[in-house]
Amino acid sequence: MTIPAEIDTPEIIIDRDVLQRNIDRMATAVEAKGLHLRPHVKTHKVPEIAEMQLAAGAVGLTVATLGEAEVFAEHGAKDIFIAYPLWVGPRQAERLRRLAAKARIAVGLDSREAAETMAASLGDAVGEIEVVLEIDSGHHRSGIAPDVAVDVAHAAARAGLRVTGIFTFPGHSYAPGMPLKAMDEERLALGEAAGMLTAAGFPITHRSGGSTPTATLTAGNSGATEVRPGVYVFGDAQQLELGRCAAEDIALTIAATVVSRHEGTDLIPRRVILDSGSKILGGDRPGWATGFGRLLDFPDARITALSEHHATVVWPEEAMLPALGDRLRVVPNHVCIAMNLVDDVTVVSGGSIVDRWHVAARGRNK
Amino acid sequence: MTIPAEIDTPEIIIDRDVLQRNIDRMATAVEAKGLHLRPHVKTHKVPEIAEMQLAAGAVGLTVATLGEAEVFAEHGAKDIFIAYPLWVGPRQAERLRRLAAKARIAVGLDSREAAETMAASLGDAVGEIEVVLEIDSGHHRSGIAPDVAVDVAHAAARAGLRVTGIFTFPGHSYAPGMPLKAMDEERLALGEAAGMLTAAGFPITHRSGGSTPTATLTAGNSGATEVRPGVYVFGDAQQLELGRCAAEDIALTIAATVVSRHEGTDLIPRRVILDSGSKILGGDRPGWATGFGRLLDFPDARITALSEHHATVVWPEEAMLPALGDRLRVVPNHVCIAMNLVDDVTVVSGGSIVDRWHVAARGRNK
Incomplete structure (x- = not known):
């Protein structure tokens, strides 16, 4: 998509x-x-x-x-x-x-x-x-x-x-x-x-x-x-990595933009930075997970670090780095946390926007 | 307090x-x-x-x-x-x-x-x-x-x-x-x-x-x-554990209630459960941190696990477990994440409530 x-x-x-x-x-x-x-x-x-x-x-x-x-x-x-x-x-x-x-x-x-x-x-x-x-x-x-x-x-x-x-x-x-x-x-x-x-x-x-x-x-x-x-x-990256859902079962992704791009050196990792940080992906990372979420269309890329507004994605050696401004789909590790970080979500069907839902119970911690 | x-x-x-x-x-x-x-x-x-x-x-x-x-x-x-x-x-x-x-x-x-x-x-x-x-x-x-x-x-x-x-x-x-x-x-x-x-x-x-x-x-x-x-x-548990602030510099805490209490056995940890989970503390935990936040008034207690609405706190052997219904102050690992999870905060001075502030830029991820 x-x-x-x-x-x-x-x-x-x-x-x-x-x-x-x-x-x-x-x-x-x-x-x-x-x-x-x-x-x-x-x-x-x-x-x-x-x-x-x-x-x-x-x-x-x-x-x-x-x-x-x-x-x-x-x-x-x-x-x-x-x-x-x-x-x-x-x-x-x-x-x-x-x-x-x-x-x-x-x-x-x-x-x-x-x-x-x-x-x-x-x-x-x-x-x-x-x-x-x-x-x-x-x-x-x-x-x-x-x-x-x-x-x-x-x-x-x-x-x-x-x-x-x-x-x-x-x-x-x-x-x-x-x-x-x-x-x-x-x-x-x-x-x-x-x-x-x-x-x-x-x-x-x-x-x-x-x-x-x-x-x-x-x-x-x-x-x-x-x-x-x-x-x-929704499924999420945890369920995917546990083998409890398949990539085609993932119903929720986070649209993100490549805002920084680095070919890397011997000492510095080859990476892109996405604008999807922990304030939208959530910071959950169990010890067995491969990273802080997955890229739906690039299964070999790894989200190795997450700050509030940056996701650091290390790219496989053999594959071309995406371009600056490219938009990618990120699967959060834990969807319950991601949903709790936004007020509204965009709903698509057949690749087109069909609705916008309000996350009515977001933040209702008590 | x-x-x-x-x-x-x-x-x-x-x-x-x-x-x-x-x-x-x-x-x-x-x-x-x-x-x-x-x-x-x-x-x-x-x-x-x-x-x-x-x-x-x-x-x-x-x-x-x-x-x-x-x-x-x-x-x-x-x-x-x-x-x-x-x-x-x-x-x-x-x-x-x-x-x-x-x-x-x-x-x-x-x-x-x-x-x-x-x-x-x-x-x-x-x-x-x-x-x-x-x-x-x-x-x-x-x-x-x-x-x-x-x-x-x-x-x-x-x-x-x-x-x-x-x-x-x-x-x-x-x-x-x-x-x-x-x-x-x-x-x-x-x-x-x-x-x-x-x-x-x-x-x-x-x-x-x-x-x-x-x-x-x-x-x-x-x-x-x-x-x-x-x-x-505000300071937070990360800065506290890095030695970059002292306990008396902590300006932000999360008030939490003991909702579950367990003396434990040889196999099951002695613990209390607080109602402050990752949906208010945030899930950040760097490898060097002692847990998922700290208890301000009980420096030896350890938050060993966090789910969305539960914090599992393992209590030191020699100290009495708090009672059910007790209210404790929790210091999040990373305050920036905690503030982004609520719409409003309570402001106190001298132990009394003096104001309520709206977290006006919460969720403004783009």
């Missing part, structure tokens, strides 16, 4: 056709496994994309913050899971009450203290909010062990909260060789927690799991009844 | 007293070296802070993009240097013309092609824009060698542009042991370029350099007549 001439760089471009294909493919794959799909919309933060996901059969949305829940509820979402162990004081409780008037709202929980504080803050509204216990399946971020989950469930029930399920995030699946192992650990943790909770009088029929690397694995089932992938809508 | 109760987390808090002290100290240090100060406002993107810098004696502002220049010109800045090798097509030229009606505008340049394209796009307005040649002093990002600079100066002059100086960014100063070496290389590069350009008929009296790590070094002079530090206004 040539970057449309109307676009100034750096700019995020979304290919609507590839996006639709990704949404449909995940919906079909998840349905074929007999699971529900509750996509994580922190990836895109765009109500138009959430509508496409719901139209393709998603049962509801996953968000990370109250602010994201508010944006999507305002745009008509009726079933929202805040997959985060919120600390709910009086101001957060008031926001939850207003949300619950618009949509079914479930909130993550991983401690007795958070349950008691949330219940006290909610007061009369305590029964309007569902809580879903977070289980640690090996990522060791938030989340608790299955036996602790039973104690937290009792505390939540005593405080008047409705415990309606369990969830886990197998974040350790984002590394080479890890998706299958992470899925195994997810199955064990969800199975053990569901068993112990059911035995303790909390019949758990709702088990939420899954990430983009694991959601479409056909080799097995993770023990979940629902999955929450996010990145699959 | 206790985090004011009115603040919901995560939230950026700026201590106005520390900020003013940092601004004054840099102004005094730079003046004592006989240099001009042209602070880089991409760090903060806030017109109120630029006013404080100008009031303390800054000769003008440095920005990275046309969009940033537009925001600060709109707020009254009269002398702006876009320290970036802009690629100026017709739309960028029109914006430069409008800017030049409001302020003195200088633009970075490092190639013949960019000079010719810029001049052609500017048309009649070619004489209204100053160009400043970017010299590579060892960072190997954009910028050219002194002998190439002479060729580019000739091309720019032929095209009708006014060459008024040289600049360099010693970005390799942001590493342990590097500030003095980077300053030496800056002096050599600026001196050689100024000499060759003057001999070629371009008398160079304006030489711009300096970064926060090098600007206040008293051990020597970098050969510059002007410095462009940015981060010094």
Whole structure:
């Protein structure tokens, strides 16, 4: 695809056709496994994309913050899971009450203290909010062990909260060789927690799991009844390098211009500098990644350094350096971060601009 | 400082007293070296802070993009240097013309092609824009060698542009042991370029350099007549760990809440999870950093992992873990990135909220 001439760089471009294909493919794959799909919309933060996901059969949305829940509820979402162990004081409780008037709202929980504080803050509204216990399946971020989950469930029930399920995030699946192992650990943790909770009088029929690397694995089932992938809508350089998506599945690129060009010497690398720095690509770089993103049309080029407004791209010896002023398509390492850096994105179809979407939930960190 | 109760987390808090002290100290240090100060406002993107810098004696502002220049010109800045090798097509030229009606505008340049394209796009307005040649002093990002600079100066002059100086960014100063070496290389590069350009008929009296790590070094002079530090206004965890600022110089912190707490086991780290993830701290982590930021009041705690809305903080064995719901102050690794993630910041003085500033140039990537 040539970057449309109307676009100034750096700019995020979304290919609507590839996006639709990704949404449909995940919906079909998840349905074929007999699971529900509750996509994580922190990836895109765009109500138009959430509508496409719901139209393709998603049962509801996953968000990370109250602010994201508010944006999507305002745009008509009726079933929202805040997959985060919120600390709910009086101001957060008031926001939850207003949300619950618009949509079914479930909130993550991983401690007795958070349950008691949330219940006290909610007061009369305590029964309007569902809580879903977070289980640690090996990522060791938030989340608790299955036996602790039973104690937290009792505390939540005593405080008047409705415990309606369990969830886990197998974040350790984002590394080479890890998706299958992470899925195994997810199955064990969800199975053990569901068993112990059911035995303790909390019949758990709702088990939420899954990430983009694991959601479409056909080799097995993770023990979940629902999955929450996010990145699959766009793909990104991490998923590409993990082999979890192909170049033709990349729906989001950043249009960038060559602003500086250097043939290099024995001591100084042969490189071009693009105007897409970390303030649009995001600075994420896991140790196993080949660089700070990829060039979609030049798979052998490497983004070796990133400053706020410069991407340093070292070019393969045998290939001609692009010219000054050339415009290239860059794939960010982590699309969720890139989307959070812009207010609007350009939407193309068949190589032409067809729309402009507002990133309505950008920056809603709380 | 206790985090004011009115603040919901995560939230950026700026201590106005520390900020003013940092601004004054840099102004005094730079003046004592006989240099001009042209602070880089991409760090903060806030017109109120630029006013404080100008009031303390800054000769003008440095920005990275046309969009940033537009925001600060709109707020009254009269002398702006876009320290970036802009690629100026017709739309960028029109914006430069409008800017030049409001302020003195200088633009970075490092190639013949960019000079010719810029001049052609500017048309009649070619004489209204100053160009400043970017010299590579060892960072190997954009910028050219002194002998190439002479060729580019000739091309720019032929095209009708006014060459008024040289600049360099010693970005390799942001590493342990590097500030003095980077300053030496800056002096050599600026001196050689100024000499060759003057001999070629371009008398160079304006030489711009300096970064926060090098600007206040008293051990020597970098050969510059002007410095462009940015981060010094706030300080950050990188500068703290490089020994370029002290804990009491940190003017910007992120208020965060403990949302998850784990005593740990032999296999699972003892940790708390804060609600300040990479979507407010930024994901920058140089290899030499101890983590993804620091806790201002707990210097031995380590932020070992960061996801979008979670910071994993491993706590020292001998110290008690903070309680769930506790609010802590986090220092981001790189303040320029953190400021670019929020729309507004809370301003405190003497522990009380005194103002709220809009991050007016946030997201102005082009």
